[in-house]
Amino acid sequence: MIYNSIIETIGNTPMIRLNKINKGIKGDILVKVEYFNPGNSMKDRMAVKMVEDAEKEGILKPGGTIIEGTSGNTGMGLALAAIAKGYKCIFTMADKQSKEKIDILKAVGAEVIVCPTNVAPEDPRSYYSVAKKLNQDIPNSFYPNQYDNLSNAQAHYETTGPEIWEDTEGKITHYAAGVGTGGSMCGTAKFLKEKNPGIVTVGIDTYGSVFKKYKETGVFDEDEIYPYLTEGIGEDILPKNVDFDMIDHFIKVTDKDAAVMTRRLSREEGLFVGWSCGAAVHGALEYAKANLKEGDRMVIILPDHGTRYLGKIYNDDWMRNHGFLEDKAYGTARDIIA
Ligand code: PMP
DSSP: OOOOSSSOOOOOOOOOEESSTTTTSEEEEEEEEESSSOOOOBBBHHHHHHHHHHHHSSSTTTOOEEEEEEESHHHHHHHHHHHTTTTEEEEETTTTSHHHHHHHHHTTTTEEEEEEEESSSTTTTHHHHHHHHHHHSSSSSEOOOOOTTTTTHIIIIIIHHHHHHHHHHHHHHHHHEEEEEHHHHHHHHHHHHHOOOOOEEEEEEEETTHHHHHHHHHHHOGGOOOOOSSSOOOSOOOTTTGGGGGGEEEEOOOOOHHHHHHHHHHHHHOOOOOOOHHHHHHHHHHHHHOOOOOOEEEEEEEEEBBBGTTTTTHHHHHOOOTOOSSSSSSHHHHHHEE
């Protein structure tokens, strides 16, 4: 098989059974491991779709510049699409995102502008506002706006959903995913629920995000918004890609539980994945423990790769400094002897 460019290798990621972490939980727990995409995250899928839809609509023209606010993974997908198709890229990122993500984007030729995390989205310094301003100022530029661009969810409707359906031969009762822009949860859920309306969906949210309360009460509660560390999920806005009808339940997961579960996935299952993967698995298993029956089957999306978090959750000192590493089981030999 010969591919004409790197972006043709996106998709068809493997589905893998959890064997240890789910001990004592009824049902079959499968994970779809999205770091097998060439940009090492599921966001490759929607990045290429946003670019190709913009080309079709004439919004993105030859020689153009793609400008996006990103937590890193969308930027990587956009950068790959830009290389394959001949565009320039400028990305704005919040300064809470890991240094590895910034360095990776620079490595593939993008310009990266780092913006403060703890300012309101409408503040002119926020990474949303800076991206919008650059789009206004730079001629022949395209601002995909992954939050409200429905090509995002559509990419998962067209690829992630069908792949899960085929790999499980339709034998799936539950689907769980973290929710950031909402594209991967809601596009995939739409496809699966069209195939079988009985499939139950579980969205994973963070403490410090508005989603769960909004789903349960219909209230956009500003008191729900406060800084948190987990990267990629939870929001202080309601993106258009979040279709609340597609998400039956929300579970919130703490930064610590997400970080500890991510490290367990690496050590116990050999899945060297990113921080939001631990959040997704921790939250999904909490739901599964209380609700799954023998014969049920849950699929959980694991969005990205562990290399992006080597300086944070995979670093023992960082974990200790945040109070996330209390036992010594995963420390060094010197720690254990001491
Ligand atoms: N995890 C990571 C690491 C991400 O980069 C993203 C994208 N923001 C998500 C989860 C959430 O995915 P989505 O935007 O499709 O809701």
